[in-house]
Amino acid sequence: MKLQVSNSPHVRDDITTSSIMRDVVIALMPATVFSGYMFGLRAILMVLVSVLSCLVFEYVSRKIMKRNNTLYDMSALVTGILLALNMPANLPFYMLILAAFFAIVVVKQFFGGLGNNFVNPAIAARIFLVISFPKYMSTWTVRSGTFNFFDSLKGADLVSSATPLAGMADLVSSATPAMDVSSLVIGHKDDLPSLLSMFLGERAGSIGEVSILALLIGAAYLFARKVITPAIPVAYLGSFTLLVLLFGHSPIYDVLSSDTFSWSLLANAFYEPAYMLCSGGIVLGAFFMATDYVTSPLTNKGRVIFGIGCGLLTFLMRYYSNMPGGVSFAIILMNILTPHIDRVTMKKPFGGLAHERR
Amino acid sequence: MTLLNDFHFLYLGFHIHLLLLIISVEQIQGGDILAAVHAFRGGVHPKHNKNTDVLPSIKLDDFHEVEILLHQHIGPPCRSVVKPGDYVYVGTLVGAADHPMAVPIHSSVSGTVREIHYVVSPNGNPIEAVRIESDAKFRVDPAISPPHVETKQDFLDMVRASGMVGLGGAAFPTHIKLNPPKGKEPDVLLINAAECEPYITSDYRQMSEHPDEIVDGILEIMRWLNIPKAIIGFEDNKPLVHRIFTHEIAKRVYKTGAKLPIDVRSLKTIYPQGAEKMLIYSLTKRRVPPGKLPHDVGVLVLNVSTVRFLGYYMRHGIPLTRRRITLDGSALNAPGNFNVPIGARIKDLIDAAGGTCEEPQKIIMGGAMMGVALDRIDCGIIKANNAILVFGSKEAKIPAESPCIRCGRCVAVCPMGLMPTGIDVSTRSRDVEGLEFFRVMDCIECGCCTYSCPSKRFLTQSIKNGKVLVRAELTRRANEKKLLEESEKKASGKEVPSDLK
Numbered sequence: 001m002k003l004q005v006s007n008s009p010h011v012r013d014d015i016t017t018s019s020i021m022r023d024v025v026i027a028l029m030p031a032t033v034f035s036g037y038m039f040g041l042r043a044i045l046m047v048l049v050s051v052l053s054c055l056v057f058e059y060v061s062r063k064i065m066k067r068n069n070t071l072y073d074m075s076a077l078v079t080g081i082l083l084a085l086n087m088p089a090n091l092p093f094y095m096l097i098l099a100a101f102f103a104i105v106v107v108k109q110f111f112g113g114l115g116n117n118f119v120n121p122a123i124a125a126r127i128f129l130v131i132s133f134p135k136y137m138s139t140w141t142v143r144s145g146t147f148n149f150f151d152s153l154k155g156a157d158l159v160s161s162a163t164p165l166a167g168m169a170d171l172v173s174s175a176t177p178a179m180d181v182s183s184l185v186i187g188h189k190d191d192l193p194s195l196l197s198m199f200l201g202e203r204a205g206s207i208g209e210v211s212i213l214a215l216l217i218g219a220a221y222l223f224a225r226k227v228i229t230p231a232i233p234v235a236y237l238g239s240f241t242l243l244v245l246l247f248g249h250s251p252i253y254d255v256l257s258s259d260t261f262s263w264s265l266l267a268n269a270f271y272e273p274a275y276m277l278c279s280g281g282i283v284l285g286a287f288f289m290a291t292d293y294v295t296s297p298l299t300n301k302g303r304v305i306f307g308i309g310c311g312l313l314t315f316l317m318r319y320y321s322n323m324p325g326g327v328s329f330a331i332i333l334m335n336i337l338t339p340h341i342d343r344v345t346m347k348k349p350f351g352g353l354a355h356e357r358r
Numbered sequence: 359m360t361l362l363n364d365f366h367f368l369y370l371g372f373h374i375h376l377l378l379l380i381i382s383v384e385q386i387q388g389g390d391i392l393a394a395v396h397a398f399r400g401g402v403h404p405k406h407n408k409n410t411d412v413l414p415s416i417k418l419d420d421f422h423e424v425e426i427l428l429h430q431h432i433g434p435p436c437r438s439v440v441k442p443g444d445y446v447y448v449g450t451l452v453g454a455a456d457h458p459m460a461v462p463i464h465s466s467v468s469g470t471v472r473e474i475h476y477v478v479s480p481n482g483n484p485i486e487a488v489r490i491e492s493d494a495k496f497r498v499d500p501a502i503s504p505p506h507v508e509t510k511q512d513f514l515d516m517v518r519a520s521g522m523v524g525l526g527g528a529a530f531p532t533h534i535k536l537n538p539p540k541g542k543e544p545d546v547l548l549i550n551a552a553e554c555e556p557y558i559t560s561d562y563r564q565m566s567e568h569p570d571e572i573v574d575g576i577l578e579i580m581r582w583l584n585i586p587k588a589i590i591g592f593e594d595n596k597p598l599v600h601r602i603f604t605h606e607i608a609k610r611v612y613k614t615g616a617k618l619p620i621d622v623r624s625l626k627t628i629y630p631q632g633a634e635k636m637l638i639y640s641l642t643k644r645r646v647p648p649g650k651l652p653h654d655v656g657v658l659v660l661n662v663s664t665v666r667f668l669g670y671y672m673r674h675g676i677p678l679t680r681r682r683i684t685l686d687g688s689a690l691n692a693p694g695n696f697n698v699p700i701g702a703r704i705k706d707l708i709d710a711a712g713g714t715c716e717e718p719q720k721i722i723m724g725g726a727m728m729g730v731a732l733d734r735i736d737c738g739i740i741k742a743n744n745a746i747l748v749f750g751s752k753e754a755k756i757p758a759e760s761p762c763i764r765c766g767r768c769v770a771v772c773p774m775g776l777m778p779t780g781i782d783v784s785t786r787s788r789d790v791e792g793l794e795f796f797r798v799m800d801c802i803e804c805g806c807c808t809y810s811c812p813s814k815r816f817l818t819q820s821i822k823n824g825k826v827l828v829r830a831e832l833t834r835r836a837n838e839k840k841l842l843e844e845s846e847k848k849a850s851g852k853e854v855p856s857d858l859k
């Protein structure tokens with residue numbers, strides 16, 4: 001009789017790295033499908049190109065470095081999808097492939113592969129493109145005209161459009177107390193999409209970030225499967241909202257301290273954070289990028305600090321910097337701080353600390 | 359407003375990074391700035407697989423021979439007091455306990471001693487063993503009579519003479535546990551009936567079949583150790599336990615008219631609820647500090663089967679020669695609980711219990727979470743052995759390890775509040791300081807971290823190796839210190855030449 005010998009425990013949970021990655025892929029599907037609707041088939045093609053190049057780079061670089069094949073863990077697949085979802089719809093394909101190379105080879109494999117990269121590969125690659133090709137990374141388009149298969153595939157039906165974030169400041173400052181809530185939500189102002197169409201995703205932007213609804217559906221799936229804990233997204237979005245409320249263009253204390261208090265005025269104060277949350281990549285970032293295991297803290301306490309840090313940096317960058325959409329910069333900065341957060345949030349061992357008992 | 363641009367933030371970030379790096383090097387020991395009060399958090403929910411809990415235990419006697427190991431407790435081994443050819447009865451002493459920590463060992467069958475030889479224990483250590491051929495008559499030693507106890511010392515001596523050790527798996531000598539140092543007398547007796555390991559139901563059967571002896575045992579201990587209160591703690595996946603004990607206690611209250619200070623309390627079903635420190639916390643909200651024992655917080659914890667044996671021994675005087683053991687696993691024809699003589703070979707046990715229906719792939723002594731995988735099955739079972747699991751191809755799988763993805767699951771489930779992934783990294787880089795920083799020695803080896811890891815890392819194994827590294831380092835430091843002191847002594851001796859006077 002040949003018996004297996006291994007150390008205890010002898011039973012394991014069913015969850016595996018690849019099952020987690022598979023869940024993330026499933027959770028990204030609504031946003032991906034919506035990007036196809038919003039930006040045409042070129043968006044879907046971008047996702048496919050990005051995924052394919054990520055898989056190839058992963059396979060080839062592991063092969064060259066004489067390491068084992070890691071395609072089965074599906075992390076390259078997740079990186080590929082996230083990378084494409086963070087790009088504008090008319091990005092040339094060679095840039096996308098370059099970004100995939102940067103993400104997989106430089107950020108991930110050069111540092112030792114999955115688990116050892118200190119920043120999120122997809123975000124690092126996006127920033128790489130923002131720095132290298134700022135023009136391409138800041139022209140935003142939407143689909144227009146009637147549907148034509150080949151035009152759609154080539155992206156020929158894309159016309160450029162202003163990103164809502166740019167016009168945000170004017171919009172808010174021009175919002176008068178007389179505006180009632182419903183007109184805030186569905187009304188149009190200065191060619192900017194209404195809050196409702198922002199939520200549904202009918203606006204310009206990176207292909208995967210536009211539909212908040214699709215992203216929330218995916219996030220709900222991740223929570224249901226216990227893939228992510230609420231700590232990071234809640235701390236991130238919560239702290240960001242709070243900061244906008246307090247220090248935004250129409251701070252809440254102005255509303256509360258004004259002599260002519262009215263409910264519509266209060267609603268107006270909440271309009272700005274709501275619009276802010278629906279614009280840019282903050283929802284995509286909070287649920288899918290900041291929660292990346294490898295580059296976020298291990299404990300829930302650490303994750304809360306991480307999330308608050310992201311919220312603060314996003315706020316600072318959106319309000320005080322020259323480039324809109326500070327989500328990637330915020331997350332990558334907090335990625336860098338993660339080891340330090342981990343160190344200060346060590347859990348207290350059951351029954352007391354080592355130096356307490358001496 | 360364009361006061362700053364994104365690159366300013368990047369520069370800022372890197373400078374904060376550098377600053378923190380410098381600070382953290384100095385503060386490496388004080389990394390608990392934000393640590394909060396921590397309860398018994400964590401734990402996991404492995405499939406219960408309590409397949410055998412409704413099956414009455416079966417007595418198995420049909421063993422041609424038994425092999426009784428002479429080291430079945432934590433502490434120094436026993437000395438053999440029989441020779442080949444001797445006739446022994448059930449309950450005849452075969453291993454005498456010379457050391458105060460040791461517990462005597464008795465024959466579990468009547469028959470002839472065939473051989474006293476060295477065998478390899480399940481842990482891989484050489485151990486002396488007595489091989490006894492059974493005459494299948496199970497004649498009890500005529501010298502045996504129910505014990506007579508008059509003082510606390512009598513009671514402790516009796517406990518020791520009975521051969522009692524912790525039957526839940528730890529094999530700690532009970533007479534030591536019952537005799538805490540002066541000033542640390544317990545004020546509450548906790549009965550561990552949690553049985554949180556998957557598959558195992560031997561304690562549960564014990565409770566269903568012998569509640570009277572369990573309550574006897576509890577009352578005896580409370581009486582002789584002067585403990586005012588006892589609590590029986592069980593997991594709420596065994597609701598019958600509550601009824602069993604309330605019924606038993608009510609019966610006694612009716613008979614004697616006096617109230618019994620025994621509480622029966624249901625606990626959340628979560629592994630490792632039965633781990634001593636977790637159980638103490640769940641039942642009393644007291645926390646045993648790392649490196650301390652239950653008596654340091656004034657409690658005494660005994661396994662329910664241990665207490666039952668005490669009750670039995672007080673009635674009959676037959677030492678610990680048999681125990682209840684769960685046999686389960688997909689490779690077995692007829693899983694169940696069996697009352698077997700200690701020393702019965704595992705091989706014979708599996709055959710006597712109905713044999714296997716497929717080639718066993720893995721055989722585990724103890725539970726699925728903490729047991730030892732055996733490489734041979736010709737050794738005899740020991741006192742603390744509560745289960746033998748015979749895994750077929752369905753259950754026995756050794757998963758392939760992949761890199762840690764820092765998901766934090768191991769950190770979240772560790773009941774001791776450790777960072778298993780950090781310990782794992784430190785062990786692999788043989789970083790003893792890192793191991794001490796991550797407090798590797800506090801680990802109770804419950805296996806929750808390994809169970810929950812999606813990358814299938816062998817965290818518990820790595821942690822055990824880490825403990826070995828730390829122990830070696832501690833010994834090395836102690837030796838170094840001793841050498842230093844000696845050389846200092848020599849040096850100071852030289853300074854005062856003897857011929858000066």
Ligand code: SF4
Nearest residue numbers: 772801802804805807
């Ligand atoms: S085995 Fe040790 S480190 Fe792992 S969960 Fe249990 S106590 Fe924590």
Ligand code: SF4
Nearest residue numbers: 762763765766768811
């Ligand atoms: S559970 Fe496994 S993968 Fe997750 S942090 Fe711990 S060691 Fe890493």
